[in-house]
Amino acid sequence: MTIDLPNKVTIIEVGPRDGLQNVSVFISTEAKLQFIDQLKKSGIKEMEITSFVSPKWVPQMQDAEDIVWHSLDLNTRTIVLTPNRSGIQRARLSNCQEIALFVGVSNTFNQKNINRTTAQATEELLPLIKELKEQGVFVRACISTAFYCPFEGRVEEKETIQLCKQFVHAGVDELSVADTIGMAAPHESYSLFSKLTTLFSTTLITAHFHDTRGMALANIFAALQAGVSRFDTSAGGIGGCPFAPGASGNVATEDVVFMLERMGIQTGIQLPLLVQAIDVIAPHLPKPISSSFYTLYSKA
Template sequence: MFILPNSATIIEVGPRDGLQNEAKVVSTEHKLQFIENLQQAGVQEMELTSFVSPKWVPQMADAKDILANVEKTGRQLVLTPNEKGINAALESGARAVAVFVGVSNTFNKKNINKTTDESMKALKPLILQLKQDGVFVRACISTAFHCPFEGAIEPEDTLSLCQQFVGWGVDELSVADTIGMATPTESYELFSQLKEAFPDVLMTAHFHDTRKMALANIFAALQASVDRFDSSAGGLGGCPFAPGATGNVATEDVVNMLHQMGIETGIDLDRLCEAVQKIEPYVSNPVDTGMYRLYKNRA
C-alpha cells in the first residue's frame, strides 16, 4: 500500500533556475509577467531571481528591479551565493534567501571556485547572522546523488553537509539531483535518511529530468514522506557547470501526476500551462513537456 500525503508544495524555480542560463535575454517586463502568471496559477513559493555578478550571469542583472516590482505574495526566494549577494538582496527587501553548496568538491570548485569546505566556512557566519535577523534561509545541496566529475556521491557525505546547515539553523534543505542521474531507489533511500535525521526542517527534493526519471524519483521521495518539490514551468533550466544535465522537471508534469494521485497542490494546471505558453516565445528552445503538449493540442 502506497503512503501518500494529502497535499504537496511546489516551489517554482522557473524564473530563476529556469531562465538563469537562457541564451536569449529575457526582458524584465517578460520575467515579471511570467512570475505574475505563475502566481495567478496558484504558485505560493517561488525562486524569483538571483543576486549574482552580472558579469557571470547577465540574465540576472535585473534582480533588484524584479524584487522591487513583483507582487508580494507567498514565500519569495532569491538566490544569494555570497556575502555581497546577501547584502544586495537584503537591501532590496528580500526576506527569504537561498544559499548553495555542492557536496562534490570538484563541482563546487568549477561552480564558484571554492572547495566545499571553503564555501561552508564562508557561509557559516552569514547564515547565523541571517537567522538572528529573522530571515528565512534555504540551503540548496547540489550534487547530492551524483557528480559529473566525481561519480556517485556517498549518502553519508550528503547527510554530513546537511547536518552542518541544520546546526546553523537553516529553515529548509533543497536536496538536488543536479545532473539527473539518481534512481528511484537512491531517491527513497537518501530522503528516508534525511527525513529521519532532520524531522523538523523543511525537506525539498530537486530533480532534473536528464534520463526521464524525475517523476519516478519524486514518487519515491513521496514514499519517504517528502512533500515539497522544486520544479520549473516548461521544464526550463539546466546547469552550465554540470555536463550533460538537462532542465528541471516540468512543474506542469509534476502537478498533473500529484493531482492524478489525489494529492492537492493548490495550482491550476490550465493556468500553469498558460503561463508556459506566454513565456515560450522569449526562450531559445520550444517547450515540449508532456502536459504542455496536451494543453496546446486541446486548445
Template sequence: MAIKLPENVTIIEVGPRDGLQNEKGFVPTEVKGQFIHALRDSGIREMELTSFVSPKWVPQMADAAEIVSACYDAPGRSIVLAPNKKGIERLEETNCRAVAVFVGVSNTFNKKNINKTTAESMEELRPLIADLKEKGYFVRACISTAWHCPYEGKIPEADTLRLCADFAEAGVDELSVADTIGMAVPTEAHSLFAQLKAIIPGILLTAHFHDTRKLALANILASMQAGIDRFDTSAGGLGGCPFAPGATGNVATEDVVYMLERMGIKTGIALDRLMDAVEIVRPHVSRPIESTYFNMHASAGA
C-alpha cells in the same frame, strides 16, 4: 498494501530563477515579471524569483534588483538566491525576507561553480546564515550534486548526509536537495530522503529533480514514499545549470501537478493558468518546451 503518500504537496516554482539562468539570450525584465505574476495567479505560493549573482557569470540575472522590486509584494514566500556575502548585502537592500544559499557536495563542482571547495563554502556561509537568522530571514540551503556529479561521478551518500546535517546545525530553515544532472534513480532518492527524515526531522526537506533521463516523476514518487511533501519544479521544464555539462531542465511543474492531482494529492495549482504562464515565456527561450502535459495541451488546442 496501500502506498503511504501525502494528502497535500507544496510546489516551489523555480522557473524564474533556475529555469531561466542558463538562457543565453536575455529574457526581457518585463516578460520575467509577467511570467512570475502569471505563475502566482495559477496558485503557486512559493517561488524562487531571481539571483543576486555576478552578471559576468550569469548575465540572465543582471536585472535581479528590478525583479525583486516589481515582484516581491505577493502572498506566499518569494525567495532570492544570494550565494555569498556580496549577494546577501544586495539582498538586504531589498524587502525580500527569504534567501537561498547553495553548496555542492562535490568539491570539483563547487570549485567550478564558485571557486571554493565545499568546506571553504561552508566556512564562509556559517556566520552569514547565523546573521541572517538573527535578522529574521527565512534561509533555504540548496544542496547541489546530492547524488551524482558531472566531474566526480557517484557521490557517496554519507557525504550528502553530512553536508545536510552541517547546514541544519548552522540553522537553515529548509534544505533543497538536488539531483543536478538528473542521474538519480528511485531507490537512491528514497534511501537518501528516508535517512534525512530520520537524522534532521525538524527541518523542511525539499526534493529537486532534473529530468535528464526522464526519471524525475519516478523519483518524486519514491521521495513521497520516504515522507517528502515539498518539490522544486520549473514551469515548462525550463532549466539547466551553466556549470553542469549535459544537465537538462528541471522537472516540469505541469507534469508534476498533473500526476499529483490525478493521484488525489492536492497542490492548489490550476493547470490551465499554469499553461498561460508557460505561454508568456515560451517565445523568449531558446529551446522548445519539453513537458509532456504542455505539448499534449497545445496539440489538443490546435
C-alpha cells in the same frame, strides 16, 4: 499494498531563477515579471524569482533589483539566490526576507563553480546563516550534487547527510537537496530522503530533481514514499544543468502537478492557468517547450 503518501504537496517554482539563468538571450524584465505574475495566479505560493549574482557571470540575472521590487508580496514566499556576502547585502537592501544559499557536496563541483572546496564554501556560509537568522530571514540551503557529480561520479550518501547536518545545525529553515545532473534512480531517492526526513524532522526537506534521463517523476514518487512533501519544479521544464548539453534539465511543474493531482494529492495549482504562464515565457526562449503535459495540452 497500502502506500503512505501525503494528502498535500507544496510546489516551489524555480523557473524564473533556475529556469532562466542559463538562457543565452536576455529576456526582458517585463517578460519575466509577467511570467512571475501568471505563476502566482496559477496558485504558486513559493517561488525562486531571481539571483543576486555578478552580472558579468550571469547576465540574465542583471535585473534582480527590479524583479524583486515588483514581485515581493505578502502572499508568496519569494526566494532569491545569493552566492556570498555581497549578494546577501544586495538582497537585504532590496528588502528580501527569503534567501537561498548554495553549495555542492562534491569538492570538484564547487571548485569548478565557485573556486572553493566544499569545506571552504561551508565555512564561509555558516556565519552568514547565523547573521540572517538573527535578522529574522527565512534561509533555504540548496545542496547540489547530492547524488552524483559530473566530475566525480557517485556521491556517497553519508557525505550528503553530513553536509546537510552542518546547515541544519546552523539554523537553516529548509534544505533543497538536488539531483543536479539527473542521474539518481528511485531507490537512491528513497534511501537518501528517508534518512533526511528522519534525521531532520523539524527542517523543511525539499527534493529537487532534474529530468535529464527521464527519471524525475519516478524519483519524486520515491521521495513521496520517503516522506517528502515539497518539490522544486520549473514551469515548462525550462533550465537545467549546464554540464549536460541538450538535456531536458529541470522537471516540468505541469508534469508534476498533473501526476500528483491524478494521485489525489492536492497542490493548489490550476493547470490551465499554469499553462498560461508557460505561454507568457515560451516566445522568449531559444528552444520550444517540450514537457509532456504542455505538448499534449497545446495539441488538444
